[in-house]
Amino acid sequence: MIPYGRQDISAADVEAVIEVLRSDFLTQGPAVPTFERTVATYSGSDYAVAANSATSALHIACLALGVGPGARVWTSPITFVASANCALYCGADVDFVDIDSRTFNMDVEALAEKLETAARDNRLPNVVIPVHFAGQSCDMEGIDALRKQYGFRVIEDASHAIGGRLGGEPVGSCRWSDVTIFSFHPVKIVTSAEGGMAVTNDRALARRMQLFRSHGITRDPEQMTREADGPWYYQQVALGFNYRITDLQAALGTSQMRRIDDFVARRHALVRRYDEALSGLPLITPWQHPKTYSAFHLYVIRMREASERNRVFRELRDAGVGVNVHYIPVYLQPYYEQLGFSSGYCPEAERCYSEAITLPLFATLTAAQQQHVIESLAAALNR
Ligand SMILES: *Cc1c(COP(=O)(O)O)cnc(C)c1O
DSSP states (O other): OBOSOOOOOOHHHHHHHHHHHTSSOSBSSTHHHHHHHHHHHHHTOSEEEEESSHHHHHHHHHHHTTOOTTOEEEEOSSSOTHHHHHHHHTTOEEEEOOEETTTTEEOHHHHHHHHHHHHHTTOOOSEEEOBOGGGOOOOHHHHHHHHHHHOOEEEEEOTTTTTOEETTEETTSOTTSSEEEEEOOTTSSSOOSSOEEEEESOHHHHHHHHHHHBTTEEOOGGGOSSOOSSTTOOEEOSOOOBOOOBHHHHHHHHHHHTTHHHHHHHHHHHHHHHHHHHTTSSSBOOOOOTTEEOOOSOEEEEOSSHHHHHHHHHHHHHTTBOOBOOOOOGGGSHHHHTTTOOTTSSHHHHHHHHHEEEEOOOTTOOHHHHHHHHHHHHHHHHO
16 A cells, blocks of 8 residues: 655664664753754744654643633644644633635635634634644735734644745744744654654743743743752742653654755655646646645645545555545544534535545655556546
């Protein structure tokens, strides 16, 4: 089965991990700050806080922005559950803004309408979490204008989008947001096995995220409530977690970052081939906003009807093509239905979900494999 995504590990990546295994620190050593500096520099942000997953990074970003019981967090329904769960971890309420069916990203007009109603009801969100679906940036300028008008904070879930750009600006520059989150899961653009990172230009926010990443413990006199008892002294000043990434993972991540632009360029070459080969078929290929340069984590096509999607999906799987579907609208998960959500809540999201198929796309996908995907899809559509 050709998977929909997978990692590309080089001999240099293996060497980088082995070097850490032979060093003094397997965790809490120098490889973590090196990884953080590498990603901060690449994304054009001032501070980076690495964590053991993007899920953890989303959680500490919410906590650092003061999300707690009674707070309201809005995100996209077409995302992985972690984009919404992070708010529930903090005891906050979650709500969903429908998507633009061309990009599968949060629809800024839908957001503006929902904000207008929320302002009347005195129920404005504290934090909005747009998700850069498939690696294509949301309309961050539009979201930023609303952020200024209504005074909420913004966390970009860029789990798909490291290596992408908006108007020439790298995703992660945080020009239009408070924090940006990256994931380094093996199916994403670059990997550290498990791992995530929060980048920001706000020093105080970075320090609070560092605190929540490691038990709420600090060794920094500036963050303490009283003078140190001695050189061994540390204080727990908040309730944090153990969300640390290991040096093994960080070294892998740093090594992978050397090839990020090659990975994204390779994805673009594969996308051009898909776009060209699929142009004559009865389906919709992924639309790209002229201002964006996607990292192309995913290549998601849309069928004309849900029944067609299900049949084509089955036939592709039978042909050894490991297609997938991104995503089941989060609020249709039983856990969220039990919170009061039900079908019909975000009609565009539900329609896109019912018609979508994710085709295999990763740096090491060969021309022969891609040809097999294309021919299998054409055959399924001609039946
Ligand atoms: C993968 C992903 C996450 C979670 O990433 P982990 O590193 O696996 O925790 C969060 N949000 C989105 C949109 C993702 O695709």
